Amino acid sequence: MGGSPHTLCVPAGCSSSDDYTVPxxxxxxxxxxxxxxxxxxxxxxxxxxxxxxxxxxxxxxxxVTDAETDPVAVQRDALARMGNPQKAAVGDDARIADQGGVAVGVCTYQGRRQKFVTLVDLTSNHPVPKRTADRRKALESFLRAYLPKAMEAKGCRK
Structure with missing residues (x-):
């Protein structure tokens, strides 16, 4: 995490007021x-x-959306606004952009085949990491970790 990164705090807390706990x-x-x-x-x-x-x-x-919907196409404008969306190996379909991304997982939800969609948007005018390549890598890593757990938490089974 180059530069002046925040400190990951343990539950007991941090000693410096410049730090916060990443949930x-x-x-x-x-x-x-x-x-x-x-x-x-x-x-x-x-x-x-x-x-x-x-x-x-x-x-x-x-x-969750129906199986026929293409969530990436639906999010096309949002992804374009986020900058340079590229296909990524996350879930069943994904695009990672400079300031966000979308990931899709096909699942069974309430007895029917559906698609679970996660959109992440770095809303800050100064998103981090500062280097775009590092930020895209971090977004992909986040979506890879988040998507299957979010699907499970919402009752959308692979």
């Missing part, structure tokens, strides 16, 4: 702090793991 769960899904940490800027505290210093840094949304 293990995001939107009710436990993924561990490691995949999320590279996407968060330095700051004093995080709230709900998407805000740092009261400014939203990472926005994550997910949901």
């Amino acid at each position: 293990d769960a995001l939107c009710g899904v436990t993924v561990g702090s490691e995949p999320l940490a590279p996407l968060l800027p330095d700051g004093e505290k995080s709230v709900c793991s998407v805000s740092v210093d009261k400014k939203q840094a990472v926005y994550v949304t997910d949901g």
Whole structure:
């Protein structure tokens, strides 16, 4: 994590006021702090793991759609806004952009074949990591860790 990274705190807390605890769960899904940490800027505290210093840094949304819908096509404009979306090996389909990404997993939900979709958007004007290649790698790693656990948490089975 080059530069001046935030410190990952243990439950007992950190000794410096410049640090905050990176949460293990995001939107009710436990993924561990490691995949999320590279996407968060330095700051004093995080709230709900998407805000740092009261400014939203990472926005994550997910949901279930019918099997015929192409979530990547539906998110085309959002992905274009995020910059240079490229196919990624996450779930059954995914695109990683410069400031976000979308991942799709095919599953059975309430007895029917469906698609589970996760969208992550780095909402900050100064997303981290600073280097785009590092940020894209961190986004892919986060989606790879988050998608299957989010699917499981929402009752969408492979």
